[in-house]
Amino acid sequence: MKLLVVAATLPEIKPLMSSLGQGEAKDFSTKTLHYHQLSIDTLITGVGLMHTAYFMGKVLAKNTYDLALQFGIAGSFRKDIAPGVTVNVIEETVADLGAEDKDNFLDVTELHLLPPDQFPYQAGKLVNTTADSVYGVSALKKVKGISVNKAHGYQYSIDKIILKYNPDIESMEGAAFFYACFMERLPCLQIRAVSNYIEDRNKDRWNIPLAIGNLNKIALKIIHHITEHL
Numbered sequence: 001m002k003l004l005v006v007a008a009t010l011p012e013i014k015p016l017m018s019s020l021g022q023g024e025a026k027d028f029s030t031k032t033l034h035y036h037q038l039s040i041d042t043l044i045t046g047v048g049l050m051h052t053a054y055f056m057g058k059v060l061a062k063n064t065y066d067l068a069l070q071f072g073i074a075g076s077f078r079k080d081i082a083p084g085v086t087v088n089v090i091e092e093t094v095a096d097l098g099a100e101d102k103d104n105f106l107d108v109t110e111l112h113l114l115p116p117d118q119f120p121y122q123a124g125k126l127v128n129t130t131a132d133s134v135y136g137v138s139a140l141k142k143v144k145g146i147s148v149n150k151a152h153g154y155q156y157s158i159d160k161i162i163l164k165y166n167p168d169i170e171s172m173e174g175a176a177f178f179y180a181c182f183m184e185r186l187p188c189l190q191i192r193a194v195s196n197y198i199e200d201r202n203k204d205r206w207n208i209p210l211a212i213g214n215l216n217k218i219a220l221k222i223i224h225h226i227t228e229h230l
């Protein structure tokens, strides 16, 4: 079985990679690891939608996989999804692709620049239908994500985005990962651990080590689940 494991930055999946053993570098962004019967390509895309889209397109043009897994940290809009909590992101919207109209924001579907049901969108959303039970993650909370180029850090714009999309979490790569996987009809999961609440910007309140620790525990659990059920 061939897996693609994607992260924005190396620290986010370094503990997982260390647990899986030495791999060989394919190029500066990808490495191949062999673990039991699995061949695992790891891809570090860099932070952001554009970087993720480029590297996903490149790796999927050259390789075929049975499953792609994106692991990352995220901000949470909800007090009940606290720093450290790990979630399965099952829906994505690019929340800052569009145009301003005075104090309003119109997204690409509202601007009629993207037909809301054009494949792979469903009512303007990217919805992941990959069966999570197969990969041992059914206990994780399923959440709605937004992807942005400009992270929210100001209560006024946070209130507005909650009213518009009612998101649970925010990342800077999730939608690009889903779009590439859905276009290639590649089963995929986007698993994120919360590093911070989305609030007026205060980096001192972030807990990235906790998020990365919990993220990697789940990541390893998924890989073990797959090896045990092959």
Ligand SMILES: O=C(O)c1cccc(C(=O)CC[C@H]2O[C@@H](n3cnc4c(=O)[nH]cnc43)[C@H](O)[C@@H]2O)c1
Binding pocket: 008, 009, 047, 048, 072, 073, 074, 075, 076, 151, 152, 153, 170, 171, 172, 173, 195, 196, 197, 198, 201, 203
């Ligand atoms: O310093 C800041 O204000 C700041 C704002 C957003 C992200 C960062 C990062 O250093 C992390 C980038 C990385 O983590 C994901 N992430 C984590 N929390 C959030 C968030 O609240 N909003 C958007 N993205 C977040 C993101 O996917 C990046 O990969 C620093």
